[in-house]
Amino acid sequence: MDLVTPGFGLVFWTVITFLILLFILKKFAWKPILGAVNSREESIKDALAAAEAARREMENLQADNEKILQEARNERELMMKEARDIKVKMVADAREEAKFTTEKMILQAQEAIQSEKKAAVAELKNQVATLSLEIAEKVVKHELSNKDQQEKLVQEMLGKATLN
């Protein structure tokens, strides 16, 4: 049956037509289309990779920021602590110094008192001596008339005037 018998003419023309079609479409259609699609896919891939890299960079940057912030916070804390310490130390120092000064002053005062006291005692001694001499003079003057009495008086007075 000639429905299933291939005719030579159509085979001949199909070979020629198909080869022309293949050649021309390959050169003018498939190459530009596939090339453009490929390059577009490449550029999309690149763009995605770049976006991913940027995202990562951003994350790094944020992490860095966080780190810097943390450092600053730590430093502040440290500085605050130092300041507090200094304050405490200063107060302590001041107190110490005040105490020292006071003690010194007290000591000086005590020394002064002591020396004053010594001076006073010496003065007193001098005065007592002077007084005694005056008294003695007066007594001597008064009692010289009466020898017995004079002696008795001197004895009496000396007995009474005990030096402290």
Add this chain to the structure above:
Amino acid sequence: MNLRAFRTLFLGVLLITYSAVKAEVTNTEQKEEKKFDPKEMIMHHVKDAYTFHIIDIHDQSYSIPLPVILWTENGLTTFMSSAFHHDYHGKEVVEKNGGRFVNFHEKIYQLDAGAATLEIGADEKPVNAHKPLDISITRNVFMMWISMLVLFLIFIGAARKYKKSENFIPKGIASFVEPLVLFIRDEIAIPMIGEKKYKKYMPYLLTVFFFIWLNNIFGLIPIVNGANLTGNIAFTMTLALFTFVITTFSGNKNYWKHIFWMPGVPVPMKIFLMPIEIIGIFTKPISLMIRLFANITAGHIIVLALMSLIFIFNSIAVAPISVAFSLFIIVIEIVVTAIQAYIFTILSALYFGMATEEHEHH
């Protein structure tokens, strides 16, 4: 295209089919003055022809004459097919370049020397004539060239848009073409052949897919009146032969080893498998050839047979049933146009993949 436009077009197409078939039938009846012969009508539609027949209105046949090109003992002989005056029963004798030619059922016969008219034997075959070497531009060749031009228009037009700008986003015709091209690449070429080697086969696969698809669609357009290129075994044989040649020439060591000395099986099995595998080399392209031819031709025959029912019963009352059924078949055929192109392409890609596959063992 929106749905309404599509529907309108579809109804139009159907009406034209009907009228075309009817006109053909009327013509046959009036000329032959005999009973309607559905087989002859269907075969006439499915097979190739020397004129590009468009329509018959009343007794007038409208067709585009195509050149007849023959190689006879007197050398190249050419004339227009209109010289036969639409006769395809071997009655009209054309004298040219010292030879007498007749068109007998859309095959050109050269009458033997001395014969004046064609004599037909008891087996319905010419007695006193032989077939010269015939490379005429038949309606199938004509249609093939139209499809070639359409493919050039679509794809070179689309490609030109890509040249205009870097990273062009598909618009217009390119937005129609690109998904199809990507489909061939991502769903056919890469899975079947593999990421490494598919590029070499892409032009062939793309060309074959769109060539078959477009001609399948053209075969469904009734005004073309049965320029049934993809339902012609010569056409499918040629394309299958291309696939066969490419497969055979891309076959690597591994491919031939699997055919002649199957690895991983015992020696008696190797000997047993060898002839089967050798036959397999040829059955693959033969199956490609028959599948496309049979699917497309069968679809056409069914539609024409359903239409013929109207004339067999000779009643307009049968028409709604015939039209409904052939509508159904045509819808299936529209799907089949793409499916058969897809199957031909994917099987070709599969064979290329098998020929270039590299693996250590089964």
